[in-house]
Structure formats: structure tokens, C-alpha cells
Amino acid sequence: MGYRALYRVFRPQSFHDVVGQEPITRTLQNAIKEQRFSHAYLFNGPRGTGKTSVAKIFAKAVNCLHGPAAEPCNECSACIGITAGSVVDVMEIDAASNRGVEEIRDIRDKVKYAPTEVRFKVYIIDEVHMLTTEAFNALLKTLEEPPEHVIFILATTEPHRLPATIISRCQRFDFRSISAKSMIGKLRYVADSKGIQVSDLALSLISRISAGGMRDALSLFDQVYSYSGDQIDVDDVVVITGVVSQQLLNRLAEQVYSKDIASILELIQQVMAEGKNLEQFLDDVLMFYRDLLLYKTAPQLEELEHRTMGDDVFVVLAKRYSAEQLYHIIEELNKVSGEMKWSNHPKILLELGFIRLVEGLAAPSVKTDLPEIEGLVQRIGQLERKISQLQSAGVASVAMPTATATSTPAEAPTRRETPKRSGMPSTVKISEQRIKEAAASSSPQELQNVLQKWSEVLNKVKKRKIQVHAWLLDGTPVAAGNGSLVVSFKSAIHRETTEKPMHRQLIEEIAADVLGKPYELLTLMENQWEEIGPQSPQTGQPNGLEQAEQQPQESTDLFVDEAIKLVGRQLIDIKD
Amino acid sequence: MSWQECSDQQRIATILRQSIKNDRVAHAYLFAGGRGVGKRRVAMQLGKSLLCLRQDGDSCDQCHHCLRINSGNHPDFHLVEPDGASIKIDQIRGLQKEFSLRAVESKRKVYILDHADKMTVQAANSLLKFLEEPGSEVTAILLTENPHQMLPTILSRCQVMHFAELPFEKRVGLLKSEGLYEPLVRNACQITADLGQARELCQAEWFAQFRNQVLQLNEDVLEKGSHALVGLQEKIVKNDQGTQGISNLLDLYIYWLRDILFFHMDRKQDILNLDQLEAMGRQALRCSKTWLLRAIQIVMGTKDRLARHANPQLTLERMIIELQEV
Numbered sequence: 001m002g003y004r005a006l007y008r009v010f011r012p013q014s015f016h017d018v019v020g021q022e023p024i025t026r027t028l029q030n031a032i033k034e035q036r037f038s039h040a041y042l043f044n045g046p047r048g049t050g051k052t053s054v055a056k057i058f059a060k061a062v063n064c065l066h067g068p069a070a071e072p073c074n075e076c077s078a079c080i081g082i083t084a085g086s087v088v089d090v091m092e093i094d095a096a097s098n099r100g101v102e103e104i105r106d107i108r109d110k111v112k113y114a115p116t117e118v119r120f121k122v123y124i125i126d127e128v129h130m131l132t133t134e135a136f137n138a139l140l141k142t143l144e145e146p147p148e149h150v151i152f153i154l155a156t157t158e159p160h161r162l163p164a165t166i167i168s169r170c171q172r173f174d175f176r177s178i179s180a181k182s183m184i185g186k187l188r189y190v191a192d193s194k195g196i197q198v199s200d201l202a203l204s205l206i207s208r209i210s211a212g213g214m215r216d217a218l219s220l221f222d223q224v225y226s227y228s229g230d231q232i233d234v235d236d237v238v239v240i241t242g243v244v245s246q247q248l249l250n251r252l253a254e255q256v257y258s259k260d261i262a263s264i265l266e267l268i269q270q271v272m273a274e275g276k277n278l279e280q281f282l283d284d285v286l287m288f289y290r291d292l293l294l295y296k297t298a299p300q301l302e303e304l305e306h307r308t309m310g311d312d313v314f315v316v317l318a319k320r321y322s323a324e325q326l327y328h329i330i331e332e333l334n335k336v337s338g339e340m341k342w343s344n345h346p347k348i349l350l351e352l353g354f355i356r357l358v359e360g361l362a363a364p365s366v367k368t369d370l371p372e373i374e375g376l377v378q379r380i381g382q383l384e385r386k387i388s389q390l391q392s393a394g395v396a397s398v399a400m401p402t403a404t405a406t407s408t409p410a411e412a413p414t415r416r417e418t419p420k421r422s423g424m425p426s427t428v429k430i431s432e433q434r435i436k437e438a439a440a441s442s443s444p445q446e447l448q449n450v451l452q453k454w455s456e457v458l459n460k461v462k463k464r465k466i467q468v469h470a471w472l473l474d475g476t477p478v479a480a481g482n483g484s485l486v487v488s489f490k491s492a493i494h495r496e497t498t499e500k501p502m503h504r505q506l507i508e509e510i511a512a513d514v515l516g517k518p519y520e521l522l523t524l525m526e527n528q529w530e531e532i533g534p535q536s537p538q539t540g541q542p543n544g545l546e547q548a549e550q551q552p553q554e555s556t557d558l559f560v561d562e563a564i565k566l567v568g569r570q571l572i573d574i575k576d
Numbered sequence: 577m578s579w580q581e582c583s584d585q586q587r588i589a590t591i592l593r594q595s596i597k598n599d600r601v602a603h604a605y606l607f608a609g610g611r612g613v614g615k616r617r618v619a620m621q622l623g624k625s626l627l628c629l630r631q632d633g634d635s636c637d638q639c640h641h642c643l644r645i646n647s648g649n650h651p652d653f654h655l656v657e658p659d660g661a662s663i664k665i666d667q668i669r670g671l672q673k674e675f676s677l678r679a680v681e682s683k684r685k686v687y688i689l690d691h692a693d694k695m696t697v698q699a700a701n702s703l704l705k706f707l708e709e710p711g712s713e714v715t716a717i718l719l720t721e722n723p724h725q726m727l728p729t730i731l732s733r734c735q736v737m738h739f740a741e742l743p744f745e746k747r748v749g750l751l752k753s754e755g756l757y758e759p760l761v762r763n764a765c766q767i768t769a770d771l772g773q774a775r776e777l778c779q780a781e782w783f784a785q786f787r788n789q790v791l792q793l794n795e796d797v798l799e800k801g802s803h804a805l806v807g808l809q810e811k812i813v814k815n816d817q818g819t820q821g822i823s824n825l826l827d828l829y830i831y832w833l834r835d836i837l838f839f840h841m842d843r844k845q846d847i848l849n850l851d852q853l854e855a856m857g858r859q860a861l862r863c864s865k866t867w868l869l870r871a872i873q874i875v876m877g878t879k880d881r882l883a884r885h886a887n888p889q890l891t892l893e894r895m896i897i898e899l900q901e902v
Contacts, residue, residue: 003599003600003601004603005602005603008708008709046728047728047729047732048732094702094704094705094706096698096701096702096703096704096705097665097668097669097672097702097705097706099698099702126704126705127701127704127705129701130697130698130701130702157728157729210732213728213732215732215733216731216732219602219732219733219734219735222600222602222735223591223602223735225600226591226594226595226598226600226602227591227594239587240591242738242740261841262841262842262843265838265841265843265846269846272743272744273743273744273745274740276740277738279724280738341724342880343876343880345827345830345876348830348834348872348876349876351834352869352872352873355837355841355865355869356869359865359866359869448842451840451860451861452840452841452864452865453864454861455861455862455863455864455867456864458861458862459864476861
């Protein structure tokens, strides 16, 4: 026979070889030594913890020609025969394939014959949970009082599916998940006996991924070994399993902390591009945050060594996050992880999850929700607003005459654009100076913030006064900074109405409320903004073509009328 | 076909080929990955390489082994597929019986279990022992789209290979080079990972129409009037594509909302509907981030409900009303 999987080659052959199940092996060994073993055992526990292996070792130990002894000799004909599966008295039955009452009747019929080669007939019934109810019941009597020479060993991963009557007839052993430490020890032993060089980090990663199943660990190790040969490093394990590296998780956690959503999305993009499984990615992230939380509460925990071993980023992160934040993050991510299993848009869910996470992340600062502080904040806000109003009013009244003078060229196009409404003179003066200042001090981040919350402002305005909302709807914030907010309008009448002191005050009030700091509202026409503004962000992207079209119409509205007469209204696009 | 043709799964092809060369082929593999990533192709290739006369880790496609595998009548190569909705225990028993016999022509036998997650509980359990310690030289290849729905005891007995999807940008690039319209391609590639399917979507006329309808639908929803309901009735419920069409439309809607969200967050490079930036900007001013997050969830929920055969019209109307009330 050619190659065999490592977990089959290194299947333990003596009680000593079995890792992580010391209480069980000791009990069994003592029982055999003192000849007090029971006639029926039930081994249950998660996958890859050694149930079937222990059952086979037990069969050997009781039948060993040099025994019964605490350890099988693995040298006598009985031991060798049982290992090879050629002794007919030791029967390994696959209960999942032979699950009917017929098969059990067959056992019952043959039980009474004495063993032919060895001392005891041992029936190892694996995956016993798959027997049908009838089969279980047919087994009951035999299981309770079998002949002297028979031992039953039932093995299963799902003991809750066995009838209570079966369980009560057996001595039950609960196999535990294998701890990382014993798993690493065993893997190290395998590596040494195969002559493989493997780093500690790689082993601890393997043990973490296999989550307590020794067979998982060994087949993963096998896979990595096939991939990378005699030199195994943590990167090889990362490639094979598709887990995310610690560095990436560190980076992610930092970005979440600094609420840098753009980089987070970038990172998700990158993870996708590397072909990683998103669910596994999320699981890794969850584990990472769990470890952060654990580290916060119990820094000396052995389990966390693999996190802190490489560098101290993890420690720094643990210090930065507050426990509440970690709870919040873990809760949110857990929710996403649950949803993702059933959704066919896992990527969107992941993105949304992180956006929501970052939005909901409160700064770990002093609590600001105390009523007194809140009251104070409000009062300060009001004061600030009043001061700025006074200031702007003063400046505006002083600057009035000059402003009209300077803004005439700027207003010329305004007039031309409102030919049909020309009954209303353009009474609203813009304080160009202030707008220029605002435009100069406008920062893209601040504007972005305003734009994101603009819909909220609109909504609140609508609730307070629906007319104002209708007027304001026309406007687009184009610059924000230095305590002023510049809104550009497409049509003059909208702008003028918005500028009415009453409306203006309302909008400023709401804006201050929503945006978190007071702003002075400055309005102007779109084309004015184009002249003043440093760049034309957002909707202010009229392409050159449009402007060129409008050039000839510049001077008078007569021109427009003439054009309409010539080519018809449909072909002329008057931009309000 | 040889390993070279599995170039889109380079990593896995290398691992498998390497293990054949080094004579370290595991007795059981589990290939996990979404639809259309080439699981079955790689599995067939692995089977051929194992049985081929060349015996150097690759297949020749000329010897009688390869030819018969290609035509599906090699006596040592078995393919098990769901019989009806699931793989039944009798199929697994048949397999076990078949594999208790020696290989007819070569030393090795290979079986592929397609849609292994569709095994019934009984079938899966009866596979366990057989999977762990098969009699002679047997290689099992299990294929699945949902590794989560497999028994952990099966997973731990296999070497699990995760098949990566072709990266999004690469798919987009491929389809774009075929002369398809980029915004459509980007949408289609997000909806499905399967290149062929995405191509079909891009070429379909209704797909482009749906995209415009989605834009209009969101406009109507934001207007808060009853337009949205009327439009829904006229255009969407009565579309030519039936329920599948509605599902596609909702996909497009989800991605449109996501675009607006990204527009908000200034991540223009991730936006799919590149040609609609202006409309996007207008709509973005009227929806807040919280609304968008909630809205995407609502649309996803609607899609879910439709998949479970709820009445399409009622479900969609409910979606609109929910969207407007948030």
C-alpha cells in the first residue's frame, strides 16, 4: 500500500500514545489491571478525540497474550492481528451503514458463541447514534447481560441521540476536545519523527484552526506537508487554510479603532481578491476580538500566547479598546456572522456590518449624556450662534455697499438666468468676502460630513416647516469650514426665500443640531460658486460643453428669446 | 485537458499535482467553493491524472484510461450525483459494495461525490467509516457549495480545499474585453461569480432595462408618494422574466443602494454604476447613511421572502412601504 494519511499512520497504538484523555486512559488501564472492566462502554465526544482509537487499544489490551495488562504489547499475534483487523473476534461495526434491526439480530445470534482466537469477543460499534429505534431496542437485552466473553464498546459523536436505556447500561466516558498544548506536543512529535522542520507559530495556528480535533490537526498538517515539504512555516499554513494573517487582523483592528471606514472596505476588497472565504475571515476577526477581550481581562492567559508572541501590536490594541467597545464589536460581528450563513450576499453583509460597527462605535471618552453637561453644551451652542449672527450681521451691514459694487459682474449671469422671473430683482446680496473665506477654509472631510448628514437636515427642516424644506431642497452644500456653510442654489427664487431671516434662523438651528456645531448659512447661486469656488465638487460638475453652449446667451435675455424663436424650445436647455 | 487548463485554480492545481508526484495523495478530498469555480473540472482532472498511464502527475488525454473517463465509462472511476433531491443511503451502500472489490484495470479506484452536502443524514453517516479507512487504494473526492452543511465528522476526515472565485476585477476585465458595457458588467459580476452567467446577463436586454427601472424606483421611493407603488405594479410585477427577474431586479436594487452608500463615503472606485454618478449624487443628498443601511437590509429580506415563495406583489409592496416609512 502506498501513501497513507498521517492520521492513520499515527493512530495511537497504546494508551500512552493517546493525547489529552489522561483521565479516561488511566481509568481504563486500572480497570484492566485489576480485572474489573465492564461488559459495555460508551465513548462519546467530538470528532477526532480518540474514541475509536481507544476502543481498539482497549480490545488489544484485554486480549493481549502477555496480559491482560495496562498496555498492549503490540508484539504478540493477538495484538498484531487486531491492529490489522484480521482477528474475527474483534469486530468493528459501522452502525451508520448497518443500522437496521436485522444487523443487530445477527450480532445477538452470534454473541453466544465463544471466541475462537482470543480471550474476549469485542464488538466496537462505531457511529452508534445512527441505529434505528428498533435496532436500539433489539440491542438492549444483549447489552445488559451479555455472555462472559463479550465486551461491547459503543462510540458516537452524538450521545443525545441514544435512548436513555442504552446509556444507562454502559459505562460512559466523555472524551474532551484536545487542548492546544497537548495537540502541539503531539504534532511536534509527528514532525520530529518525520524529520520535518516546523515553526512554533505554524503549529499553534494549526492547533487553533482544528479546534480540538486531533484528526483535523493531523490532516491539516499532512496537507501543509504535501504543499511545502520539509520546511513548514506559518505562511504555508496560512496559504493552505486561507485564514487571515495576524498582521492583517492587527491592521483591521486599528482601522476600526480609528473609524477609518474607507481603509476597512479596502481591506475587505483585498481579502476578497486573495480568494479568502469571507465567512472564515469574519470568524477570524471575531476570534481576534474575543482574544482582545480575554487579554484585557486576563493578560497572562496561556491561550493568548500566539497573539502576543510576534509583536506588541496586540497588546497596544488591547489597551486602546475599552471593554464596552469590544462587547459592542463582538455582538455586531456575531450578528453579521449569523446572517451571512444564510444569505447569498455575504460580501454586502460584511461591508454593511463594518459600516454599522464603525458608526455605532462610541468614543471611550467621558460620558457626555449627563443631563447637566448636555444643558451646558446646549447653552454654549446657543451663545456661539448668537455671537456669530451678530458678527455676520455687523459685517454684512458694513460690507453692504461695497459688496453690491463688487458683486455686480458676478450677478450678471444670475439676471440672465431668471428671465421669466425678472419681476423680482435680485435683492439678496452675497457677502463674497465671507464666502471666499469659507471656500478657502473648507476642508473636504468637513464637507463630506455635511453632505452625509444633509438628508437628515432636510428631514428635520421638513418636520418643522414644510415650506422651508421645499425651498431648501434646491440647494446643495458646496463648502463647509470655519463656522460657515456654503449652499449653492440653482434657482434664484429658492435662494432668496431661503435667505429670509426667519427661514435662515431655522435652518441654522437645525444644522447646528444635526451637524454637531453651529454653522453660519451662506447662500449663493451655482454659477457664482463656480467663479468663486476653488474647485467644483459634488454636483457642481457642469461640463465644458454646457458652458460653451451658454456663452452666446450671456448678455441679455432677448438673446434667449431669439434663440427660442429660431430653433424651438425643445432644443434649448436653460439651466436654472 | 491537463493541469495547465486549471490555471484559474493555480494554487489548488499545484498542491494536487505536487502530491501526485510525491505519491502523497490523500484518500479523501473535499472541494468547497461557489458555483462555477471549477470544482468538478479539477476533480475530473485529478481522477484522470491518478489513473492515466503516464503516471507523472498529469494526464495525457490519449490513453484509453483518459478517454474512457472523458466519455464516462471507466470501470474504476465513479461519479455519484444526487438521485432526485438528495444522495440516498442506498447510493452510498452501492458505492461501498463496489469499492470492496479490487480495481478492475489499475491499482486505484476513484469516486467523485457531487453535491456532497445533499447527502441525507443517513447517507452521510454511512459514508463515515468508509471515508476514514477505505479498503484498497481509493481516492474520494467530495464536491460541495456549502461546507457548513456537512457533518463535522466528514470534514475532519477529508483534506479540505477551498476554491477561490476569480477576483471581481479580473472577471470585469475579461467581460469588458469582449465589448460589453462596463457598468452592466460590474453589476452582473457582483450578482454572480460564474463568468458564463454574467455574460448572459450582460447580453440580455431586460437586464439593462432593469437597471434603469431600479434607478426610477428608488427615485419614486424617495419622493414618498404613491408613484412607487404604481410603477411597481406596471413595470416590475409584470416583467417578462417572472420571479427570477424580480430576484435579479432586487439584486440590482441592493447594489444601487450600495453605490449610493459608497458615494456618501467617497469610495468612488467601488461604485458599480459608473455612468449614473449624477443621478446618484442627487439621490445621495436625500438619503442618510442610516436609511441606506436599513434599506439594504429591507431589500435583502424581501429577496429572502421571495425565495421562500411569498406572493411577489404583496412582498414587493410591503418592501416599498417599509422603505418609505423608515
